[in-house]
Amino acid sequence: MIIGVPKEIKNNENRVGMTPAGVTAFKKNGHEVWIETNAGSGSGFTDEEYQNAGAKIVGTAEEAWSAKMVIKVKEPVAEEYQNFREGQILYTYLHLAPEPELTKALIDNKVTAIAYETIQLENRTLPLLTPMSEVAGRMSIQIGAQFLENPKGGRGVLLGGVPGVAPGNVVIIGGGIVGTNAAKMAIGLGANVTILDVNMERLRQLDDQFGGRLKTLASNPFNIADAVKDADLLVGAVLIPGARAPQLVTEAMVKTMQPGAVIVDVAIDQGGSIETVDHITTHSDPTYIKHGVVHYSVANMPGAVARTSTMALTNVTIPYGVQIANKGYKQAALDNKALAKGINVVDGQVTYQAVAEAHGYEYVEIEKNLTEAVAVL
Ligand SMILES: NC(=O)C1=CN([C@@H]2O[C@H](COP(=O)(O)OP(=O)(O)OC[C@H]3O[C@@H](n4cnc5c(N)ncnc54)[C@H](O)[C@@H]3O)[C@@H](O)[C@H]2O)C=CC1
Ligand SMILES: CC(=O)C(=O)O
Structure with a gap:
């Protein structure tokens, strides 16, 4: 799978969704990583370090967003919505409950939106938050x-x-x-x-x-x-x-x-x-x-201490990201219930109850969506 990592554009957001160590993990599993040029600069990672780890550096945000899976840090801002595409996997913080426009844009574009903050273990902890x-x-x-x-x-x-x-x-x-x-x-x-x-x-x-x-x-x-x-x-x-x-x-x-x-x-x-x-x-x-x-x-408070935050964040996001890339999001979510809880929007449906309730959308259980999807395959 091709994984794209755009540079964050929110105000003073210096974190980045992938470190050179993350690139190594994806490459080892047979994937390609495209990093937007200078995406890591706020966190002290140079293009050269990413290249040495095996990433391709791309010149524009559009190229990074054209990948099958996009790994980010923050919920997309309005000017990023134009990059949404049907079937794209977006793996990032989303915080959709207070964000009606973002939720609608993900639904309208049939993005598979996996929110770091709702991935939840059986003991109810939130390992990516x-x-x-x-x-x-x-x-x-x-x-x-x-x-x-x-x-x-x-x-x-x-x-x-x-x-x-x-x-x-x-x-x-x-x-x-x-x-x-x-x-x-x-x-x-x-x-x-x-x-x-x-x-x-x-x-x-x-x-x-x-x-x-x-x-x-x-x-x-x-x-x-x-x-x-x-x-x-x-x-x-x-x-x-x-x-x-x-x-x-x-x-x-x-x-x-x-x-x-x-x-x-x-x-x-x-x-x-x-x-x-x-x-x-x-x-x-x-x-x-x-x-x-x-x-x-x-x-985005952690964006101001980006070196520490990027490393702390990617320590926990990359292992789940590799599971998604290796198996596809459906099988990865069927195998890992914690990951399934991260899927907030898929195929134009809202699959996280609190988000559906916040904006008045019908709630579709993710298990139903995944089992139906697998039955069709
Ligand atoms: N602004 C920023 O840059 C950041 C914001 N956050 C946010 O901080 C918030 C807290 O996150 P965590 O501590 O990880 O959550 P957590 O789940 O570990 O803790 C939340 C606590 O709130 C308690 N709680 C729920 N309802 C309550 C009520 N009515 N009165 C008092 N306590 C109540 C819960 O029992 C729980 O102990 C989240 O919204 C998270 O997304 C996290 C990181 C960065
Ligand atoms: C949790 C979150 O949204 C942040 O670290 O920016």
Whole structure:
């Protein structure tokens, strides 16, 4: 199979869907890899390194997109939709629940759209989301700490405090991968950390992991309102896989925060979990102020630490990608149930329930689609 890797064109997206090590893995399995020239430059990989690993360098995005399987990092932006073709396999982050136009373009063009973020193991973990959530969770605290500084519009709170002055309050809503990594960093800085989740088992694990260095709270409107009003830094880290993020922090709650407090809504890629986070921001213009509070809502946070992120991402995406290339997506998905859960759109049908519900499309079970497809073959 020919695998194409276009250069990412989203604002400050420096990651790339394939490393030279990934090229070696595909080549070893008898596939061809076409990399758009300079696709790896933001992550420190040169065309020459890809060529040495056996890739062909192509001069344009169109050539990379003409491959049977296209491997990317971010959900395509509008100017990339023209590259969609019937039967093309698109393997990337998609976050379709808050993206009606992208969903429609994939349906209309009968693209086979496999979303990294919904590939799910039997234990319900999301192996292709985890590394980027680790990155974004860790970044959320260093970014929040930066925007708490006065020159950046913040209220001038040093998260760790100093002897004689209390540390800052960090409130994290969602105690999964992002939340846990945010907590690790915030505790490392010496902040007061509170974490809220609806999953009591998760809160038990966090309590065991961090002991007395972390306060855990059941996530409900009362506890959220109480915690948010004292937060110097509020991190949105909830997820219901594949679905639009639940909006848990209301505008009225944000109004109770101190002027210059900071919100980092990591869950923005699934539509955001805070009512006043009403648009996606970019690395080049990352914040806006609402009700005196600094809001940060960048949907591709790991793109700013691209060398680390590209390697962490491709460590987990390439093995599934090789399965798809070796067997075709149908057989690969029949053999690997985790991979089957990644298929969001195929043959013009929506095969991920939360995405179908978000946009009012009929939901077709992927198992049905795959078994029918195999019966026809
Ligand atoms: N902005 C960015 O650049 C990035 C965004 N993300 C996003 O961050 C979000 C979180 O991802 P992960 O931590 O990997 O997910 P996860 O599945 O590991 O954790 C989500 C947590 O939210 C909890 N939760 C669900 N409903 C809740 C509620 N009502 N109140 C409190 N907690 C609730 C779940 O119980 C779970 O513990 C996702 O939307 C993910 O796509 C991840 C990486 C980069
Ligand atoms: C998870 C995601 O969308 C990202 O890493 O950009």
